[in-house]
Amino acid sequence: MLLKTPPGPDETPYWLFKFCAVELTPIMTHIVNLTVIHDRPPFLWKRALITPIPEVPHPTEVSHFRPISVTALISLIVERIIVNKFILPFLPAKLLADQFAYRLTCSTTAALVALEHHVAQYLESASFVQCLSIDYSKAFDTIVHPILFQKLLGLNLLANVTSWIFNFLTGRTHSVSVGRCFSDWRPITASIVQGSGNGPCLFILYTLWTSNHFQPLI
Numbered sequence: 001m002l003l004k005t006p007p008g009p010d011e012t013p014y015w016l017f018k019f020c021a022v023e024l025t026p027i028m029t030h031i032v033n034l035t036v037i038h039d040r041p042p043f044l045w046k047r048a049l050i051t052p053i054p055e056v057p058h059p060t061e062v063s064h065f066r067p068i069s070v071t072a073l074i075s076l077i078v079e080r081i082i083v084n085k086f087i088l089p090f091l092p093a094k095l096l097a098d099q100f101a102y103r104l105t106c107s108t109t110a111a112l113v114a115l116e117h118h119v120a121q122y123l124e125s126a127s128f129v130q131c132l133s134i135d136y137s138k139a140f141d142t143i144v145h146p147i148l149f150q151k152l153l154g155l156n157l158l159a160n161v162t163s164w165i166f167n168f169l170t171g172r173t174h175s176v177s178v179g180r181c182f183s184d185w186r187p188i189t190a191s192i193v194q195g196s197g198n199g200p201c202l203f204i205l206y207t208l209w210t211s212n213h214f215q216p217l218i
Contacts, residue, residue: 008071009044009047009071010044012072031074032077032078032081035078038160039159041164044075045168046168046172046173047071047172047174048069048070048173048188049070052178071193076196079168079196079197080198086161087205090156091155091204141191142190142191143190145170145189148169148192148202148205165198165202172193
């Protein structure tokens with residue numbers, strides 16, 4: 001389901017997909033099949049318009065903004081298809097059991113309930129419980145593509161799907177949008193696209209170490 005969202009670099013509005021779904025479905029299916037089979041996302045799918053979202057009431061520094069990338073809507077659709085059909089089934093469920101961010105039906109409330117449950121269990125046999133909390137600043141921006149690509153190869157996905165993701169993350173550009181003003185297009189050589197359809201899943205994958213099986217990074 002498409003939520004109401006601003007158009008991306010291709011300037012295609014969301015309502016076109018919503019109200020013309022019957023007419024567009026055969027065309028879109030053909031486009032999606034072609035791009036996955038030939039593992040080549042179109043050039044416009046690799047562009048993103050960044051809208052700075054304030055994270056504090058009165059921002060005074062660049063770090064006070066969260067860069068949300070607006071990409072082509074059809075790109076979002078294809079990314080979610082690839083994630084749900086090809087990536088998630090290969091991620092071990094036991095390693096995602098305590099992962100609450102970027103997962104369907106999970107939330108901060110669920111995380112707090114799970115934490116309270118574990119603390120209560122420990123308190124049945126101990127007088128106190130110690131918790132260690134780590135806040136990774138700009139975590140999405142720390143993704144190194146070669147490391148991510150190596151971990152993707154460890155999933156043993158279909159070759160064309162793996163190549164599609166490689167090509168999707170390679171040669172990307174973005175422009176910052178403030179009001180009706182736009183910056184020049186600049187290359188993206190690291191990180192994953194915050195606000196994309198596959199970004200959260202790839203971030204989860206990046207935090208897992210790949211060998212013969214997946215184990216959390218220490």
